[in-house]
Ligand code: B12
């Protein structure tokens with residue numbers, strides 16, 4: 102096959118067969134909003150994600166051809182995952198992480214798409230693919246490929262599917278037919294996402310401060326979570342979906358596309374018993390989240406989040422498991438368990454905190470215990 106239009110259609114059709122509900126093509130031109138990205142970094146909104154601010158990272162984002170000089174087109178894809186509508190109590194994992202790790206699943210699918218393309222054109226195709234894995238502006242490319250607009254919550258929203266989809270991009274040394282960029286902006290006067298964000302992370306429309314975002318705090322942040330933010334995290338133990346859940350475009354359209362098996366909800370991820378989670382051993386954690394994005398936090402980060410959620414739940418019946426967590430080998434887990442006991446309060450909690458203070462050697466954990474005793 103040599104006709105550009107035919108190849109483009111065949112490739113998009115193959116992508117749809119693989120489970121991508123969105124597919125569009127853009128050219129490898131420099132991004133329109135690089136200045137926005139640079140200002141965002143300069144303001145420190147990337148928090149501790151230092152990899153976003155290196156010279157190499159900035160340089161590569163400035164021009165897709167820095168990644169693949171022979172690139173002629175970029176195929177941008179969207180793969181739907183479940184719409185998490187429920188906001189009930191209990192530990193909550195963001196719905197993108199309810200099953201398999203999308204990096205693994207989508208990488209495999211893109212590899213297969215390249216093979217398909219090579220068969221169609223009868224020659225090796227020079228390529229790079231990304232899904233959250235590289236120094237590129239994925240939402241920018243998606244808007245240019247016609248997939249949707251930047252919502253005020255900063256997610257890319259499609260007018261027929263909402264925003265509960267992953268993005269993935271294939272850089273190719275082959276000419277494909279480009280799609281018209283998405284021109285309109287359909288947020289209008291709505292501000293539901295800004296009003297609903299519990300931490301004020303959406304400082305203004307289109308502007309997210311990662312330092313405050315629950316998604317960042319539960320997934321990317323190492324060590325201690327700032328104390329003033331903990332009560333606002335409710336029971337989110339991995340990621341946060343609130344600014345997408347409240348979006349009318351999701352309430353109307355998300356969840357209607359077919360979702361591949363790899364992203365179907367697993368009961369272990371949708372019904373989280375916090376009492377049980379805080380007792381997970383290293384082996385239990387590894388087994389439970391073997392192929393899941395949750396493994397990114399490692400056991401220590403996850404149990405730290407669970408401790409915060411238990412503190413926010415504030416139930417006396419958590420005293421036993423939190424007291425046991427004061428002996429955890431991970432300092433962040435011990436420190437956040439102390440905070441949670443302080444939130445629950447009462448004589449027994451104070452007694453256990455006093456005992457722990459007698460034995461604790463880590464200075465940061467000691468400070469957490471002392472502060473919990475004063476709440
Ligand atoms: C760092 C990062 C985060 C950070 C920072 C998020 C952020 N909003 O910047 C944290 C850890 C907080 C995070 C959280 C989440 N993330 Co994230 N994240 C990324 C990552 C790696 C880089 C994003 C980035 O560069 N941010 C910096 C800002 C400045 O860039 P930007 O958001 O792309 O914004 C561009 C445009 O919005 C435009 N722009 C900005 N303002 C304006 C204003 C106007 C008027 C216009 C026209 C344009 C415009 O300029 C920017 C530069 O092009 C991308 C993958 C990638 N490489 O792109 C995934 C990615 C954005 N994340 C994704 C997901 C799924 C999430 C979560 C939903 C996960 C969860 N449930 O917890 C949350 C959503 C939180 C939110 N409201 O954004 C998806 C988004 C899919 C989609 N439909 O939009 C991506 C694309 C990963 C993927 N391949 O699927 N994430």
Ligand code: SF4
Pocket residue numbers: 254297298299300301302303309313314315316341342343344345
């Ligand atoms: S993911 Fe949660 S904390 Fe982050 S901006 Fe959205 S609502 Fe706010």
Ligand code: SF4
Pocket residue numbers: 252253254255287288289291292293294295344347348349350
């Ligand atoms: S909630 Fe409203 S303002 Fe926020 S992204 Fe959705 S439509 Fe836009």
